[in-house]
Amino acid sequence: MAKLHIDTAPVWEAFRQDSECPLCLLHAKVEAANVDYFLGESVMEPDQRIEVNQKGFCGRHFKQMYEIGNRLGLALMTHTHMKETMRSLREDAQKLRDAAAAEASKPAISRWVGGRKNGGIQEIADTLSSLDARCVLCERVRESMRRYVYTLLYLYKREPEFAELLAHSKGMCLKHFGETLKMAPEHLSGSALKQFVDRLTEVELANFDRLEGEIDWFTRKFDYRNDDKPWGNSRDAVKRSINKLRTHVIDE
Numbered sequence: 658m659a660k661l662h663i664d665t666a667p668v669w670e671a672f673r674q675d676s677e678c679p680l681c682l683l684h685a686k687v688e689a690a691n692v693d694y695f696l697g698e699s700v701m702e703p704d705q706r707i708e709v710n711q712k713g714f715c716g717r718h719f720k721q722m723y724e725i726g727n728r729l730g731l732a733l734m735t736h737t738h739m740k741e742t743m744r745s746l747r748e749d750a751q752k753l754r755d756a757a758a759a760e761a762s763k764p765a766i767s768r769w770v771g772g773r774k775n776g777g778i779q780e781i782a783d784t785l786s787s788l789d790a791r792c793v794l795c796e797r798v799r800e801s802m803r804r805y806v807y808t809l810l811y812l813y814k815r816e817p818e819f820a821e822l823l824a825h826s827k828g829m830c831l832k833h834f835g836e837t838l839k840m841a842p843e844h845l846s847g848s849a850l851k852q853f854v855d856r857l858t859e860v861e862l863a864n865f866d867r868l869e870g871e872i873d874w875f876t877r878k879f880d881y882r883n884d885d886k887p888w889g890n891s892r893d894a895v896k897r898s899i900n901k902l903r904t905h906v907i908d909e
């Protein structure tokens with residue numbers, strides 16, 4: 658990854674904002690830019706179309722594109738993805754027929770021994786139920802996020818001002834905390850790695866404490882005895898807590 662062009666500005670900007678997770682802010686931006694791209698330019702690009710035809714999008718991203726309302730671009734992609742899906746569905750249908758026939762001709766005892774694992778049928782069923790995991794847009798977003806985490810580690814190593822900013826931030830959501838920890842040993846080592854992990858973990862714990870206090874106060878505000886007391890930072894504590902626990906579920 659060392660040869661990548663490093664665009665540090667978006668990472669600085671995200672960490673300078675007041676948020677529960679700067680990486681979630683970046684994620685939202687990258688996701689929105691990709692939704693625009695897939696509804697716009699990509700429709701006209703043959704390479705992209707081939708990939709979209711094969712993989713399609715996950716439910717979350719289909720929904721985001723649907724809600725934007727560029728119905729022609731989305732219709733064109735959905736149509737050709739559907740045709741591609743039908744092509745493999747026809748192949749699967751033949752395999753299913755064969756597997757079902759083989760299953761039917763087995764003696765009862767081997768059906769018992771084999772349990773519910775009926776080879777061909779199971780395999781096709783697994784593929785169908787995991788279609789949501791294949792998404793061109795998720796792949797693009799993941800790639801950009803890897804670059805941003807790399808940039809974060811790069812800045813931490815080289816810019817003391819950034820290390821300070823991180824130390825005084827509100828930490829990250831759990832998933833991005835995990836992703837940052839996962840990449841840290843690739844780019845930091847020895848005492849620098851130890852210091853980074855210690856610092857980030859400290860920030861994370863301190864901010865979970867803070868947020869736990871805020872959501873606690875939210876629940877106490879339902880007690881009539883607290884009617885007249887101020888909300889403090891608790892009004893949107895439920896939303897921020899959910900986003901902290903589960904990454905960017907509810908829009909800021």
Ligand SMILES: [Zn+2]
Nearest residue numbers: 678681830833
């Ligand atoms: Zn996050």
Ligand SMILES: [Zn+2]
Nearest residue numbers: 715718792795
């Ligand atoms: Zn997706």
